[in-house]
Amino acid sequence: xxxxxxxxxxxxxxxxxxxxxxxxxxxxGPLPVVEITRRLPVGRPAVSQHLKVLKEAGLVSAQxxxxxxxxxxxxxxxxxxxxxxDGLWGQALDAYKTAVEQDRVS
Amino acid sequence: MINTxxxxxxxxxxxxxxxxxxxxxxxxxxxxxxxxxxxxxxxEAAVIEPFAGGRWFERGVDGAEADWGKVLVWEPPERxxxxxxxxxxxxxxxxxxxxxxxxxxxxxxxxxxxxxxxRYFDRFGERAAEMRAIFDSGGVPGAPQGWAGILREFAAAVxxxxxx
Numbered sequence: 001x002x003x004x005x006x007x008x009x010x011x012x013x014x015x016x017x018x019x020x021x022x023x024x025x026x027x028x029g030p031l032p033v034v035e036i037t038r039r040l041p042v043g044r045p046a047v048s049q050h051l052k053v054l055k056e057a058g059l060v061s062a063q064x065x066x067x068x069x070x071x072x073x074x075x076x077x078x079x080x081x082x083x084x085x086d087g088l089w090g091q092a093l094d095a096y097k098t099a100v101e102q103d104r105v106s
Numbered sequence: 107m108i109n110t111x112x113x114x115x116x117x118x119x120x121x122x123x124x125x126x127x128x129x130x131x132x133x134x135x136x137x138x139x140x141x142x143x144x145x146x147x148x149x150e151a152a153v154i155e156p157f158a159g160g161r162w163f164e165r166g167v168d169g170a171e172a173d174w175g176k177v178l179v180w181e182p183p184e185r186x187x188x189x190x191x192x193x194x195x196x197x198x199x200x201x202x203x204x205x206x207x208x209x210x211x212x213x214x215x216x217x218x219x220x221x222x223x224x225r226y227f228d229r230f231g232e233r234a235a236e237m238r239a240i241f242d243s244g245g246v247p248g249a250p251q252g253w254a255g256i257l258r259e260f261a262a263a264v265x266x267x268x269x270x
Contacts (some may be wrong), residue, residue, distance in 0.1 A: 091119040
């Protein structure tokens with residue numbers, strides 16, 4: 001099992017209700033931090049911290065808009081599809097091992 | 107930062123090299139997780155045609171076939187390279203080619219290590235605009251899983267880890 005770190009970062013990022021709520025808010029389009037904060041029952045420092053985690057996991061990106069930074073869902077979303085395929089291949093190879101070894105016994 | 111490094115997985119099976127290769131290819135349908143399919147009808151079987159240039163596709167219970175990709179390299183019993191040509195919105199796209207290389211290495215009289223590498227994720231990025239549209243819409247009607255579905259799946263897996 002190589003390359004665990006990126007998948008771990010993604011799972012960690014998604015393993016928090018507030019962070020999932022932030023992603024939900026961003027699905028409609030980019031938002032500045034102040035607007036994200038206004039929609040959630042947590043303070044701005046907490047939102048900033050969550051955004052940092054989401055950014056490191058490759059789920060959101062930031063862009064400067066005048067004096068404000070706006071956050072958006074990672075437009076390519078490659079990280080998510082990569083993690084999805086990581087899960088797919090892990091599951092597929094486990095099933096393959098089980099099948100080939102059971103076949104030998106039967 | 108966007109991570110486009112290959113997905114790499116290894117597994118060791120109690121089978122000799124030839125059997126490991128044959129089972130992976132000729133009996134693909136017996137082990138492929140049936141929930142992973144793109145056809146509109148229920149999944150019946152997945153098929154890897156046994157030659158370079160062969161098709162890699164699924165067949166539904168109604169007999170309809172849906173392409174997943176093709177065989178790029180066919181070197182039994184050592185090596186197999188498949189093209190994965192499914193976009194993140196679960197459509198076959200002949201223009202998209204990501205690669206899956208599978209190597210079968212004998213490590214004992216009846217043991218084979220299978221190394222799988224799925225690479226060239228940056229090629230998904232060339233479709234960024236379309237993917238963004240899917241992300242925004244929360245998924246494509248009829249597709250097994252849009253982006254929102256993927257995120258929900260991850261979230262559910264994290265929140266309710268499967269006991270096993």
